[in-house]
Amino acid sequence: MPVPTLSRTPAFWTAAGLLLLVLAASGVPTPLYRVYQDQFGFGPGMLTIVFGIYAFALLAALLVVGGLSDHVGRRPVLVGGLLLQAAAMVVFLAADGIGWLLVARVVQGLSMGALTGTLGALLLDTQRPDRPLGPLLNSAAPGLGLSVGVVGAGLVVEYAASPTRWVFAALTTALVVAAAIVAFLPETSPRAPGALASLRPTVRVPRPQRPAFLTALPVLVAAWALGGLYLSLGPSLAASVFDLRAPLIGSLLVLAMQGSAAIGAVLGHNLPPERAMVAGASVFAIGVGGTIAALLTGVTVVLFVSAVVSGLGFGMAFLGAVATASQGVAPAERAGLLSSVFVVGYLSFSIPAIVAGSLSAVVPLETVTEIYAAVLVVLALTAVAGVRARRRAVQRPDPASRAVQESLAA
Secondary structure (H helix, E strand, O other): OOOOOOOHHHHHHHHHHHHHHHHHHHHOHHHHHHHHHHHHOOOHHHHHHHHHHHHHHHHHHHHHHOOOHHHHOHHHHHHHHHHHHHHHHHHHHHOOOHHHHHHHHHHHHHHHHHHHHHHHHHHHHHOEOOEOOHHHHHHHHHHHHHHHHHHHHHHHHHHOOOHHHHHHHHHHHHHHHHHHHHHHOOOOOOOOOOHHHHOOOOOOOOHHHHHHHHHHHHHHHHHHHHHHHHHHHHHHHHHHHHOOOOHHHHHHHHHHHHHHHHHHHHHOOOOOHHHHHHHHHHHHHHHHHHHHHHHHHOOHHHHHHHHHHHHHHHHHHHHHHHHHHHOOOOHHHHHHHHHHHHHHHHHHHHHHHHHHHHHOOOOOHHHHHHHHHHHHHHHHHHHHHHHHHHHHHHHOOOHHHHHHHHHHHO
């Protein structure tokens, strides 16, 4: 007897819930890094390697299987990715050294690489044509999901005697249940030829979307690089520079940035895509400038306020970038395009954070963060300048068109 499938709207919100779950799972290790540092005895450099290896594994999976669901269907990829994520939670649960911690992060990254583009494409597939919320959910979910995972794990670390056991046992159960729920989702991507060819590592940005993609590139890099800094070194920065050593406080700093990113995406939802990107990049630059001011003055309130402002800009700019890049994209190319967006995001999420962590061994973390933040401000403002240049180019007719217009006027 065939399993009854959900209609469009329930399927859309179920996909959104699955996306939030896996993103929350990806954020859970952040407040636990301090626990693992005490247990396994490693420093900030190794901490950022543990953080970064996840992003590299995720990137590898995106490059190989990011567009696979366009050919074999969404549901098989979702089931495999969710069960792989559950396996990662089991490895975390059993980890008794840095080696197993690295293995867990690799497995988690591989599963997220399979799930990110597929769930994002499923949201676009099942959104209502008269109320397209897919780009909004794709933009707001990372901030909201990561915030839930980070703060939830921070609370467990603060109040539970065996935090890793509680967190990863609960997530293992939730992910297995989620894999079973996939059976009730409609298959929105019928089987199509080219599955093996799609496994060839490529970054697929369809030609019509390339100009917008390139314009958004600087702010994508800047926003995700800031997210990587907060999620890897945010608690360490709060402890070493501002003397905020409670695990929950470090989690709240991540919440201030990532949670407000979800709010920023909602605030920018009704703006035209390019306007949302410009407004978001401008707000982001102001917020990151505030982070520099907080580091120079040592004022904790300024640090948290700047995190909120930066997050608002992140969410709005990322929403604008995703909506702009996905306008008019063919259904068969959606997963591949979203995978390309996340390839840029996770490269920016990992490499700068690893560099910062490595430099902090020889340069004070405060100085490293100030330089890091200054570079991000420049990138955000470059995106603003790029959008304005594109607008001027569209509004200004080429010489041949101008000559025709002048001759007709004469």
